[in-house]
Amino acid sequence: MISSKIASTIRASSRLAQVSHQFHSTPRSMATLGAPSKKHKVTVVGSGNWGSTIAKIVAENTKAHPETFEEDVQMWVYEEEVTIPKESKHYDESSGDKPQKLTEIINKYHENVKYLPDIALPKNIIANPSVEEAVKDSSILIFNLPHQFIGRISKQLEGKILPFARGVSCIKGVNVTESEISLFSEWIGEGLGIYCGALSGANIANEIALEKWSETTVAYDPPVIDSQAATPTGPSPSSSQINLTITDTDKQQDLKDSRGRTTKARLRAVPSSYPPLDHSVFKSLFHRPYFHVRMVSDVAGVSLGGALKNIVALAAGFVEGRGWGDNAKAAVMRVGLLEMVEFGKEFFGHSVHTATFTEESCGVADLITSCSGGRNFKCARMAAERNVSVAEVEKTELNGQMLQGTSTAKEVNSFLKARGREDAYPLFKAVLDILEGRKTVDDIPDLVARPDE
Numbered sequence: 001m002i003s004s005k006i007a008s009t010i011r012a013s014s015r016l017a018q019v020s021h022q023f024h025s026t027p028r029s030m031a032t033l034g035a036p037s038k039k040h041k042v043t044v045v046g047s048g049n050w051g052s053t054i055a056k057i058v059a060e061n062t063k064a065h066p067e068t069f070e071e072d073v074q075m076w077v078y079e080e081e082v083t084i085p086k087e088s089k090h091y092d093e094s095s096g097d098k099p100q101k102l103t104e105i106i107n108k109y110h111e112n113v114k115y116l117p118d119i120a121l122p123k124n125i126i127a128n129p130s131v132e133e134a135v136k137d138s139s140i141l142i143f144n145l146p147h148q149f150i151g152r153i154s155k156q157l158e159g160k161i162l163p164f165a166r167g168v169s170c171i172k173g174v175n176v177t178e179s180e181i182s183l184f185s186e187w188i189g190e191g192l193g194i195y196c197g198a199l200s201g202a203n204i205a206n207e208i209a210l211e212k213w214s215e216t217t218v219a220y221d222p223p224v225i226d227s228q229a230a231t232p233t234g235p236s237p238s239s240s241q242i243n244l245t246i247t248d249t250d251k252q253q254d255l256k257d258s259r260g261r262t263t264k265a266r267l268r269a270v271p272s273s274y275p276p277l278d279h280s281v282f283k284s285l286f287h288r289p290y291f292h293v294r295m296v297s298d299v300a301g302v303s304l305g306g307a308l309k310n311i312v313a314l315a316a317g318f319v320e321g322r323g324w325g326d327n328a329k330a331a332v333m334r335v336g337l338l339e340m341v342e343f344g345k346e347f348f349g350h351s352v353h354t355a356t357f358t359e360e361s362c363g364v365a366d367l368i369t370s371c372s373g374g375r376n377f378k379c380a381r382m383a384a385e386r387n388v389s390v391a392e393v394e395k396t397e398l399n400g401q402m403l404q405g406t407s408t409a410k411e412v413n414s415f416l417k418a419r420g421r422e423d424a425y426p427l428f429k430a431v432l433d434i435l436e437g438r439k440t441v442d443d444i445p446d447l448v449a450r451p452d453e
């Protein structure tokens, strides 16, 4: 009797807490005097090693938060014919080595046998070979594919997405065209006319897929028209850094890039029938007991950390593969971190915060993990050990997964060269020179020595 009274009191107070939470965290619903009638539908664009892992995380969370999200998560899969390996538990003697469509394998066995083998994916992930269909009616788009492919996919999506959709880019790379450079988050945002944040951290996908604890950083600076809620305070830049300007009262606003320049895109507000898209909603989409999220607002810092550390990871692989020790690796990491910070300050100084590189998972922590167990590091190490090119190792060892550091090194250096600034970033330059055969690993110590050393 007493216990049933206690239970009903707990139920009542938890209902009260829910209502109170809604009022405190969703001011828009207060304005409309009711809970949002719609839920956010989520699509993950990409399904590689990290794409599939993020889809797993997100699908676990859409199921855990049915008040905010539709349970099913669409995952766009670049369709290919795949043979289930003999060592897979899904290998079937009767079908033998007959190739099958990857989407069909994922939807039947709930496993991405090619890019994330031996990891059970939640059943609410729906693999879809059509990117246009996968994004239909989705209000949250998560971009997670090798940066080489995002240009073509973005073009395909123009006019196919909800005009008020919001994005998060998990892509580690920068977009360089001629002498310009932009973040993928802002390039996607401008191309599709949506606001796009970024997720990046010390996140080796295979470890996270096995639910081994890690941290990540999600940068999202909510457009003013989306929410009256204050951006959480903390060590990250506050929403005073918002790159958006309200230009009228019809729930539209211009989109500015991370350097404060007005773009051609105009943002449409997320309708009030949806839960407001603020830090708390994005945290509930990505945070898991084994994947701890810190929300910040420095989209440029988060994006640059993820892109530039891949160049440094190649350098770390080179020196280890050469047979040098931990001291040499620490030296290239030190120089690399300095160049990452300098690059951010020089080209994205309008919004970037040094603390994002030195204090957040997306900065120094990602640098450390990538220089210990990342694919760029491992392939560069093998290349130096075997005296072959990194591209050759990528082709023979990665089973279709793709390095980002090699193309990022080329892109960043061509951007620097066009501005006559490549000598200010000697480690970035040395990595490209080694990749292209102009220098050797033995040259690194002299190349990165500053004049006063």
Ligand SMILES: NC(=O)C1=CN([C@@H]2O[C@H](COP(=O)(O)OP(=O)(O)OC[C@H]3O[C@@H](n4cnc5c(N)ncnc54)[C@H](O)[C@@H]3O)[C@@H](O)[C@H]2O)C=CC1
Binding pocket: 046, 047, 048, 049, 050, 051, 052, 077, 078, 079, 115, 144, 145, 146, 147, 149, 170, 171, 172, 173, 203, 204, 205, 206, 400, 401, 402, 403, 404
């Ligand atoms: N794998 C990891 O541990 C982590 C990766 N990242 C980043 O996540 C992003 C995605 O990487 P992963 O998921 O690891 O990819 P991955 O390296 O597993 O790449 C293979 C993916 O590319 C797709 N693909 C192949 N050809 C294609 C084409 N012509 N068009 C479109 N897609 C094609 C494949 O279907 C597959 O999904 C990258 O920017 C990477 O730097 C970030 C954190 C961790």
Ligand SMILES: O=C(CO)COP(=O)(O)O
Binding pocket: 172, 201, 202, 203, 204, 205, 310, 313, 366, 369, 370, 373, 374, 375, 376, 377, 403, 404
């Ligand atoms: O970004 C990563 C870890 O955070 C993974 O790096 P690689 O792409 O080099 O494996």
